[in-house]
Amino acid sequence: MEFITVKKGKNIPLKGKADKRIEELPLPDRIAIKPPDFKGLRLRVLAKADDLVKVGTPILEDKKNNDIKIVSPASGKVVAINRGLKRALLEVVIETDGRQNKEELPVLPSEDVNALTRDDIIKQLLAGGVWPCIRQRPFSKIADPYDTPKSIFINAMSTDPLAIDIDFVLREREEEFQTGLNIIKKLTGGDIFLCCKSHAGSKAVTEAKGVKVYGFSGPHPTGNASTHIHYLDPIQKGELVWYIQAEDVIRIAALFLYNIFSSERFVAITGEGATKRIYKKTNLGAPVTHLLEGDIKEGMRYISGSVFFGTNVGVNGFLSFYDSQITVIPEGGSRKFLGWLMPGFNKYTVSKTFASAFDMLEEVSLNADEHGGHRAIVLNDIYDDFVTLDIMTYFLIKAVIAEDIDEAERLGILECDEEDFALCTFACPSKTDVGGIIRKGLDIIEKEG
Amino acid sequence: MKFIEEKLKQAAKLFEEGKPLAKFFPLFEAMDTFALTPGKTASKAPHVRDVIDLKRVMIFVVIALTPCLWMAIYNTGMQMQIAQGLPFSFRGCVLSGLKQVLPILLVAYTAGGLWEVLFAIVRKHEINEGFLVTGMLYALILPPTIPLWQVAAGISFGVVIAKEIFGGTGYNVLNPALAGRAFLFFAYPAQMSGDAVWVAVDGFTKATPLAVVAAAQKGGSAIAALIQAGYSFKDMFLGFVPGSLGETSTIACLLGLAFLLVTRVASWRVVSGCFIGLITMSLFMLLFKGNDRLAFFSLPPHWHIVMGGFAFGSIFMATDPVSSSATKTGRWIYGILIGVLVVLIRIVNPAYPEGVMLAILFMNVFAPLIDHFVVESHIKKRLKSNP
Numbered sequence: 064m065e066f067i068t069v070k071k072g073k074n075i076p077l078k079g080k081a082d083k084r085i086e087e088l089p090l091p092d093r094i095a096i097k098p099p100d101f102k103g104l105r106l107r108v109l110a111k112a113d114d115l116v117k118v119g120t121p122i123l124e125d126k127k128n129n130d131i132k133i134v135s136p137a138s139g140k141v142v143a144i145n146r147g148l149k150r151a152l153l154e155v156v157i158e159t160d161g162r163q164n165k166e167e168l169p170v171l172p173s174e175d176v177n178a179l180t181r182d183d184i185i186k187q188l189l190a191g192g193v194w195p196c197i198r199q200r201p202f203s204k205i206a207d208p209y210d211t212p213k214s215i216f217i218n219a220m221s222t223d224p225l226a227i228d229i230d231f232v233l234r235e236r237e238e239e240f241q242t243g244l245n246i247i248k249k250l251t252g253g254d255i256f257l258c259c260k261s262h263a264g265s266k267a268v269t270e271a272k273g274v275k276v277y278g279f280s281g282p283h284p285t286g287n288a289s290t291h292i293h294y295l296d297p298i299q300k301g302e303l304v305w306y307i308q309a310e311d312v313i314r315i316a317a318l319f320l321y322n323i324f325s326s327e328r329f330v331a332i333t334g335e336g337a338t339k340r341i342y343k344k345t346n347l348g349a350p351v352t353h354l355l356e357g358d359i360k361e362g363m364r365y366i367s368g369s370v371f372f373g374t375n376v377g378v379n380g381f382l383s384f385y386d387s388q389i390t391v392i393p394e395g396g397s398r399k400f401l402g403w404l405m406p407g408f409n410k411y412t413v414s415k416t417f418a419s420a421f422d423m424l425e426e427v428s429l430n431a432d433e434h435g436g437h438r439a440i441v442l443n444d445i446y447d448d449f450v451t452l453d454i455m456t457y458f459l460i461k462a463v464i465a466e467d468i469d470e471a472e473r474l475g476i477l478e479c480d481e482e483d484f485a486l487c488t489f490a491c492p493s494k495t496d497v498g499g500i501i502r503k504g505l506d507i508i509e510k511e512g
Numbered sequence: 513m514k515f516i517e518e519k520l521k522q523a524a525k526l527f528e529e530g531k532p533l534a535k536f537f538p539l540f541e542a543m544d545t546f547a548l549t550p551g552k553t554a555s556k557a558p559h560v561r562d563v564i565d566l567k568r569v570m571i572f573v574v575i576a577l578t579p580c581l582w583m584a585i586y587n588t589g590m591q592m593q594i595a596q597g598l599p600f601s602f603r604g605c606v607l608s609g610l611k612q613v614l615p616i617l618l619v620a621y622t623a624g625g626l627w628e629v630l631f632a633i634v635r636k637h638e639i640n641e642g643f644l645v646t647g648m649l650y651a652l653i654l655p656p657t658i659p660l661w662q663v664a665a666g667i668s669f670g671v672v673i674a675k676e677i678f679g680g681t682g683y684n685v686l687n688p689a690l691a692g693r694a695f696l697f698f699a700y701p702a703q704m705s706g707d708a709v710w711v712a713v714d715g716f717t718k719a720t721p722l723a724v725v726a727a728a729q730k731g732g733s734a735i736a737a738l739i740q741a742g743y744s745f746k747d748m749f750l751g752f753v754p755g756s757l758g759e760t761s762t763i764a765c766l767l768g769l770a771f772l773l774v775t776r777v778a779s780w781r782v783v784s785g786c787f788i789g790l791i792t793m794s795l796f797m798l799l800f801k802g803n804d805r806l807a808f809f810s811l812p813p814h815w816h817i818v819m820g821g822f823a824f825g826s827i828f829m830a831t832d833p834v835s836s837s838a839t840k841t842g843r844w845i846y847g848i849l850i851g852v853l854v855v856l857i858r859i860v861n862p863a864y865p866e867g868v869m870l871a872i873l874f875m876n877v878f879a880p881l882i883d884h885f886v887v888e889s890h891i892k893k894r895l896k897s898n899p
């Protein structure tokens with residue numbers, strides 16, 4: 064293992080860490096597939112209400128490439144197809160029957176995964192519904208099976224606030240993990256980079272073979288895929304890399320070892336609003352109430368994912384496809400008297416303008432309050448300290464706002480994803496949505512090809 | 513605080529869409545969020561935000577300016593008492609200072625504030641608290657004798673022409689307070705320069721330290737000329753000399769600087785750059801002092817620092833993040849060039865004994881160019897390191 068230390072960034076000492084103890088939850092009554100999770104796909108629903116489905120039954124397919132399918136993670140009955148504005152698909156809800164019957168998958172030409180060709184593997188990944196686990200950079204969208212990436216990154220770490228310790232989850236899964244890596248290796252002629260925290264302990268990671276293992280240390284966003292790609296194999300215009308979450312490597316392995324769609328998901332229950340904060344083994348698409356085992360309080364915000372990049376799914380929402388964390392924080396929103404003047408001993412800031420900045424708070428309680436009005440950017444030099452990429456953030460977002468796409472590309476937007484700028488948005492006194500601007504820029508570039 | 517919240521909630525109804533006062537919503541919003549934080553929650557990720565907001569940033573600059581404001585009041589009063597030959601009295605200094613300074617500050621805030629509110633109403637955006645800083649800065653760089661109508665004219669120019677037509681706070685090229693002063697300087701030189709405007713007593717003339725040095729005999733010693741005119745280093749460091757209101761006291765400026773640096777509101781790179789530029793350039797100029805040269809050549813750097821508006825300008829005006837360079841390297845270059853230009857204008861161009869205002873405005877204009885080169889070199893480096 065080689066080591067890389069990242070200096071820039073910042074860890075927010077948010078209250079509500081989960082204990083590293085895994086408890087298995089029973090199958091939830093309902094699960095949901097949420098089409099907005101799958102960036103880059105234009106999805107069509109294959110199932111109708113009241114259809115009976117099994118684990119692995121295709122529920123959605125991409126309109127452009129019909130081979131890319133989103134499959135059901137549970138057996139049961141489709142009960143609702145929820146749409147939003149302009150009939151955009153929001154949720155396909157499935158009522159589980161508890162039997163978890165499996166869909167028959169095509170038989171592989173060989174039992175030995177090492178004997179399979181690249182085409183065999185891609186065909187099986189698509190048919191088994193595991194393909195959406197593979198995403199690409201630039202644009203952070205689901206990979207195109209017709210592309211060949213210059214390298215593939217496996218992300219076995221997260222530095223998001225209160226994130227799950229993936230290394231811990233991978234313990235005692237060495238064999239499956241290695242099989243997954245062997246399969247993924249066939250997808251590219253280039254390198255496979257396995258990125259983990261520098262003091263990773265699970266053998267699955269430390270003794271992984273046939274891949275380049277890198278240990279990263281440093282504050283958030285060191286754990287983001289963009290940081291790893293930037294340090295190890297940066298992308299230029301016209302190039303692409305794929306990236307996969309370490310947990311999904313096991314999902315890929317299960318498809319080839321047991322010929323099933325594995326719907327397991329480890330979730331860390333975090334945030335000060337949650338009482339029983341531990342790791343839970345559950346099913347993809349599980350509902351929030353189920354994950355929290357009914358521990359629901361008034362005035363809380365229920366986030367699938369981290370406070371930095373998660374989605375506010377609400378108490379009746381479901382776990383998003385790529386998330387392995389539920390964060391519950393107070394909604395906040397109460398108005399404070401003369402907030403601009405008070406010394407603020409208990410207010411968390413990364414600036415030096417509150418008394419708390421000089422007294423290292425060990426853990427902080429944060430709510431969803433924006434703490435100020437939106438303004439034009441004035442302090443334009445604060446962003447770069449929070450970005451691990453070699454990016455001039457202020458000039459990049461100016462280029463995007465001006466829709467000067469050439470300039471944005473020259474400034475390195477293709478290396479970025481909106482999640483990399485969460486800390487910038489957090490820290491900005493003008494409350495600028497830096498990540499949103501980056502996303503807008505990426506969307507324009509993608510659309511214009 | 514519930515009481516205030518309730519009252520504001522009731523008042524808010526008057527400013528709702530469709531109500532007669534709807535147009536004045538920005539005005540209400542400003543007062544509303546002045547009393548209580550907005551209390552809006554994040555609509556999407558990131559779901560948590562830092563407690564800092566622009567109100568606090570701007571208020572912190574105003575707090576940093578208070579030592580200068582107090583010195584402005586005190587020194588203005590003191591200069592008047594000296595000129596009138598009155599016996600020293602602390603109370604007298606403060607009272608006559610207040611009488612002179614407060615109207616200027618009030619007119620600057622009112623006239624500028626009116627424009628600010630007007631633009632906010634027409635453009636339907638929230639009132640930007642950046643004006644709290646602009647109004648104060650502007651008042652503090654005026655001579656004490658300035659007619660009040662000129663105060664209003666200058667701030668109007670600064671706010672409207674230098675800021676609002678570019679889009680408001682955050683979009684301006686020039687520092688609005690300095691632009692307003694520059695307008696007055698060129699439009700009404702009689703009230704902005706010369707020897708009669710620095711002490712608020714009718715008919716009384718007294719040259720500022722910079723004017724003394726500029727007028728000193730060729731080949732003479734600048735320091736000797738200053739001492740002869742009654743200006744000691746200590747007086748200038750503490751601020752007991754005639755000059756624009758807030759600029760005279762170096763120590764008050766340094767107090768403000770300490771506050772701005774501890775809270776990291778101002779860029780230390782710009783301030784350091786200004787000082788390095790000024791010190792290097794004035795040392796360099798010392799090499800050229802001689803019998804046929806102006807006395808200014810012989811002025812050592814630490815005298816340059818305490819004279820005129822250098823400390824005030826480099827600490828409070830050059831550091832304006834919007835009109836300065838936005839890159840880290842750019843800020844060094846920008847600061848150093850301001851320091852160099854200040855010395856050049858002071859020494860080489862005796863028509864303007866003071867060069868800080870023009871140096872900063874000049875570099876404001878060049879800041880985007882500096883940034884352009886820094887960004888281009890960054891892009892080249894990027895392309896080289898990821899071939």
